[in-house]
Amino acid sequence: MKVVNLKQAILQAWKERWSDYQWAINMKRFFPRGATWDILNLAEALLEQAMIGPSPNPLILSYLKYAISSQMVSYSTVLMAISKFDDFSRDLCVQSLLEIMDMFCDRLSCHGKAEECISLCRALLSALTWLLRCATFYAEKVKDPLEQAAAENQLKMCLERLEKVLSSTKNRALIHIAKLEGDLRLCQAGLGVGPAGSTQITTSWSTVEQSLVKLGENLNNLGSSPLRSQADDCVSLIKSIPTMLSVHSEQLNKTGFPTVHAVVLLEGTMNLTGETQPLVEQLMMVKRMQRIPSPLFVLEIWKACFVGLIECPEGTEELKWTAFTFLKMPQVLVKLKKYPQGDKDFTEDVNSAFEFLLKLTPLLDKADQRCNCNCMSLLLQECSKQGLLSEANMNNLIDKRAADKENSPSLKSAENANIQPNPGLILRAEPTVTNILKTMDADHSKSPEGLLGVLGHMLSGKSLDLLLAAAAATGKLKSFARKFVKLNEFTKQITGEISKSGPVRALLFDISFLMLCHVAQTYGSEVILSDSNPSGEVPFFETWMLTCMPEEGKILNPDHPCFRPDSTKVESLVALLNNSSEMKLVQMKWHEVCLSISAAILEILNAWENGVLTFESIQKITENIKGKVCSMAVCAVAWLVAHVRMLGLDEREKSLQMIRQLATPLYGENTLQFYNERVVIMSSILEHMCADVLQQTATQIKFPSTGMDTIPYWNLLPPKKPIKEVLTSVFTKVLEKGWVDSRSIHIFDTLLHMGGVYWFCNNLVKELLKETRKEHTLRAVELLYAIFCLDMHQLTLTLLGHILPNLLTDSSKWHTLMDPPGKALAKLSVWCALSSYSSHSKVQASARQKKRHREDIEDYISLFPLDDTQPSKLMRLLSSNEEDSNILSSPNRSMSSSLSASQLHTVSMRDPLNRVLANLFLLISSILGAKTAGTHTQFVQWFMEECVECLEQGSRGSILQFMPFTMVSELVKVSTMSSPKIVLAITDLSLPLGRRVAAKAIAAL
Secondary structure (H helix, E strand, C coil): CCCCCHHHHHHHHHHCCCCHHHHHHHHHHHCCCCCCCCCCCHHHHHHHHHCCCCCCCHHHHHHHHHHHHCCCCCHHHHHHHHHCCCCCCCHHHHHHHHHHHHCCHHHCCCCCCHHHHHHHHHHHHHHHHHHHHHHHHHHHHCCCCCCHHHHHHHHHHHHHHHHHHHHCHHHHHHHHHHHHHHHHHHHHHHHCCCCHHHHCCCCCHHHHHHHHHHHHHHHHHHCCCHHHHHHHHHHHHHHHHHHCCCCCCCCCCCCCCHHHHHHHHHHHHHCCCCCHHHHHHHHHHHHHHCCCCHHHHHHHHHHHHHHHHHHCCCCHHHHHHHHHHHHHHHHHHHHHHCCCCCCCCHHHHHHHHHHHHHCCHHHHHHHHHHHCCCHHHHHHHHHHHCCCCCHHHHHHHHHHHHHHHHHCCCCCCCCCCCCCCHHHHHHHHHHHHHHHHHHHHCCCCCCHHHHHHHHHHHHCCCHHHHHHHHHHHCCCHHHHHHHHHHHHHHCCCCCCCCCCHHHHHHHHHHHHHHHHHHHHHHHCHHHCCCCCCCCCCCCHHHHHHHHHCCCCCCCCCCCCHHHCCCHHHHHHHHHHHHHCCCCCCCCCCHHHHHHHHHHHHHHHHHHHHCCCCCHHHHHHHHHHHHHCCHHHHHHHHHHHHHHHHCCCHHHCHHHHHHHHHHHCCCCCCCCCCCHHHHHHHHHHHHHHHHHHHHHHCCCCCCCCCCCCCCCCCCCCCCCCCCHHHHHHHHHHHHHHHCCCCHHHHHHHHHHHHHHCHHHHHHHHHHHHHHCCCHHHHHHHHHHHHHHHHHHHHHHHHHHHHHHHHHHHHCHHHHHHHCCCHHHHHHHHHHHHHHHHHHHCCCCCCCHHHHCCCCCCHHHHHCCCCCCCCCHHHHHHHHHCCCHHHHHHCCCCCHHHHHCEHHHHCCCCCCCHHHHHHHHHHHHHHHHHHCCCCCHHHHHHHHHHHHHHHHCCCCCCCCHHHHCECHHHHHHHCCHHHCCHHHHHHHCCCCCHHHHHHHHHHHHCC
16 A cells, blocks of 8 residues: 555545544554654644535544644644634634644643744744634624624634633743744844745734734624623733733832832932932832832832931031932932833822822921921922922922921921021022033133132132032032132133232132032042043142042051152242241242142151241241131141151150141231131131041040031941941841931941941841841841942942852851741842842942942952853854754753853853852752752742842843853742743843743743
């Protein structure tokens, strides 16, 4: 019996009326070896023969059912064959096809190669389109009164199958992969690239969308029957497939969010000059990771601002907080408004947040009392100006607050009735900053006297600090400082100077120098440094500040060449200070005087030590130094501070006495204009400069009371208490309270600076692992994340690169990883990893963070080294079509077991964070594949669950791209991770290999 082809074999079986198993035995005899049934297209051939007449051939259909049950044909080829049938008028044929689908549609699986799994995805998408076309056909026929009953019956059967296919998450996940695969093929076809064989007809998602539109048009014929609602359910399920990863529920059972609170407090206390964008991104990150509803998120931001206003120290800090709340935060909200909010209106959320805030009457009353005005009303007006609130909502909220205030205790007492409230002053200072910047742009040589008048006005009272705070909060402080550096440079010009203009130039030099010192001490010296000077010449003030100005954490060498200028200049300066009754002003090169004064002071000190000069002469000299130009005194004290550090206990007396002399202002008639205002700034500068030295030498110098605050947040650590105890006690207090206050933030910052990143991180993680109550561990994580924001990048490197690997590889520590502390640590690790990864390429380290040792890439190469395989081998593996058989089934080959999406996206492994993440995922992968299980295995599971929880849709570019592809099949074995959604979330579906891995894992579930 010789059979030429498949079709003949089927016809012979039909003629001879073979039973199904007999048919199967004979088929295997006809086609003994070689091609599989799928390649021969057995399913399609059977269907073609079965569907020739108006009703299907039952015998040939029984062969197909037998082939499906005995797995002679794969589900994907059957689905593809069904989707090619398009004569829907043959009702009985359609019915039998729907019955065949019933056999397997709710339990689709595939245990073959990845390519077969992808075929199953495509076939399912084609079957979905076929069902939609089928439903559309019958929905249209319902219009015909003669055929209504039959058509409704057919439509019902069709919709039941649709519902059955779509009700399984696994099927929807497979369709999701097919959609992405189809999208990519369309792109490639459009660009004229892609594999040569990709011309085969595959259904794209746009076909599904078109079918949905047609079905929607015909559904109106159904009125409001149960069929209609069933059809609507199916349609909404199909429409949800593309976004099946991005649906996250919000936390609705919580009202307080300590992380947001702490991030805002940290920014307001330590980083007023920082740009708003990094803060906005960080806040959005927290909102996403903790799934905070928008109104409560905005409420928490305002709560933190008001708490900051109430608890900040008086003086400059209070002005900084006011500027932060009233000028910077509305700008931050304007940027938050630009982020997609779904279908919600952000202005409504801001309005709801203020409605909630109005209920916190004690907080608002206390803030009003501190600021001596109605803070809420000013803030609402500011938000309305920025377009964050509608006029009607603003007026409504202002009225509610006014009604509330009538019942609150009266704020206007006799002594504060005449004090102008800071918020009003700050809001007025902001436009003034812009005007001053314009004035400073003019040509100084034309009217130096006019400019001097403006500067003098800026110095009076607290004007300078108000203007600086307003400039810092609106991002103008850098240009403000640059203008003063330029003015300071301008005073070097002395050619043809006459006696009248000498004092004006001296004053311009002095005021600009003092202002710049004050800015550097209040806001950090990096505000003043220019990015790069095109002419290559560094301005005098920058040079002096970098080499000669004492700052916290900067040790100066008093014998450094910068303190040793040209000896002839020093000699003439000493002679001038010692002999003349007062300083001359005309033709003086003030920048040279400031650089020579240190050497001059050394000469004078030596002369005094050796008895050449008497105390009276010293008094006359110090009066000359501080009498006209205060900057000279500042430069002299800067050197003396460095000098005193080097002296023995018994040698310090005269140097300290000289500092004391220079710090006491002159009260004579013969001083230059604005002397009192300049002395106030000078005293504040000197107090900052001397603080460390005076503490170390246990000396007290009485600086004239300036009305400004003494140094805020300085010297916070209790004496004689080990820093580890300080760390644990502050953390315990913060945990009890449930939120971080600004004083604690400064203590944590000091401890991080003193103990170093590893010590700080390690001890705080130990504290977390001590907690045993679930709600305490969750609160601890929220607070720790916020504390880690002090230097998120370095702390994350330490946590993921040193601390976690130690805990996971040392079996004696596994017991510490039990639930709840272990689960909390997994959450903290993921939050830190996500934050650092999303921002590390964009954000420069702040000056505060730069003071600390920066981990170098070399520190991380030595950690369990990554296997850096040559790129050529990598590319060969990727271009081959058999990637799954090589890569996914041979864990013994180091290359294949560590291949991850990051390598396909060619992410640089020279970057420490990328390297640490890649190593951590390799470690996690090896734990999952290990023979022993324990709490560390459980930890890995929590870590992965948290990754899935926090991710946005599509993990391209997230930390999961460092996960080896082989890990997916290991993870699916863990009961809580074996869901299609999780597989979709953890694989990079933008890559063909990612889609194959996902399809393979899901099809096998």
